[in-house]
Amino acid sequence: MLASILAATEVVTTEVTKVAETKNPILPTVNEMFWAAVFFVLLWALMKFVLLPPITKVMNARDEKVRSDLQAAEAAESTRASKLAEYEAGLAGARAEAVALLEAARSEGDAERRSQIAAAEADAAAAKAEAAAAVADAKVRARSELTASITDIAVGAAEAVVQKSIDRAAQTALVEDYVNRSGSQN
């Protein structure tokens, strides 16, 4: 009985020892932690002092260049906008000036036209008046010539009818009076 108990105790002790000796594969081991720490801290130190500075230096330089290029582009864009505004303002001024010139030319042309028309009308009126005067003169001249001719014819005819000479002055006044009356009726 005692022997069997001792044997059982031996078995249990052996099993417990085995379990105690079995490593848990999940738990970290010292040697792996040691090497992981060494290599990572080494990488960190290298990264801080050797590996990363050249990379960040170029990245920062590129960022700076991109930033300055963007600023230059913005400045160029602003210059372009101001030049465009200036050009558009100049264009608008030129347009306004052209319109003003056109208006001035138009009004000057109108004035010139009006003055020329007035001058032409004046010339025409003068010519018309001159012609009217000439017509009036011709009319007077024709009338006097006609009066004289009619008087001569009438006096001649009358003297031939009556076979004696008649008062020429009275006949002349009579004919003039007739001509004048008939002329005023026409």
Add this chain to the structure above:
Amino acid sequence: MIFGLEFPPIENLVEWPNLFGPAESWYGFNKIALINLVALVATSLLFLVAGRSKGLVPKGTRNLVESGVAFIRDGIIMETVGPEGIRYLPYLVSLFFFILITNIFEVIPFFHMPGNARMAGPAVLALLTWVYFIAVGLKHQGLKYFWNSVAPPGVPKALLPLVIPIELLSTFIVRPFSLAVRLFANMLAGHILLVTFTVLCITLFSATLLALVLPFSFAMLVGLTGFEIMVAFLQAYIFTILAAVYIGSSMHAEH
């Protein structure tokens, strides 16, 4: 053995013998340490090659490195801390690249083991981040940082007995623990998933009717490999952004 599928014990998936140094020694150099060393060397080489390239227009390696740095600077620091957080760029860039490269070994032939599927790496990074954000808090706020962290300004005094233990627990205990466990658990789960489908493919590669299922299993394996690449990047991003958030929250009492 499950349905004829012999799955290796978990120790075989995550524990590696030392390449040099006695077993159980504190300096034993195994596969995980090698992965960490490669992460250091690969990151350093990437940055050295990128740094040698001149000119303002980035090309090739420089483009890759600058994209990573700009992603962390503009996508993480500027979004979580602001312009005053730029001084922490070296730490966060180191975190991101170190985690990303150690994670990506999950899908690299002959390694097929993410460095962070072991708790050691994530625990070290989480502890360093914990020390780092506390140091930042002390630098910016002095000893009042501890009080401001557990009793944020503006909290009614009546609530302080409730808020102080919660904040104490969440800021100084849960943060490093969750940082480490999140990264470790995600990478370990992905690793086990890939191993599972790999073992399945090997088992199905036989002259039996089971071979008909092999293409589906293989397609899953290929799909999950792509998924793990995404997870590797995502976990690096999550760890880095949380570290940035914690650092940012240490800088000002109002956080």
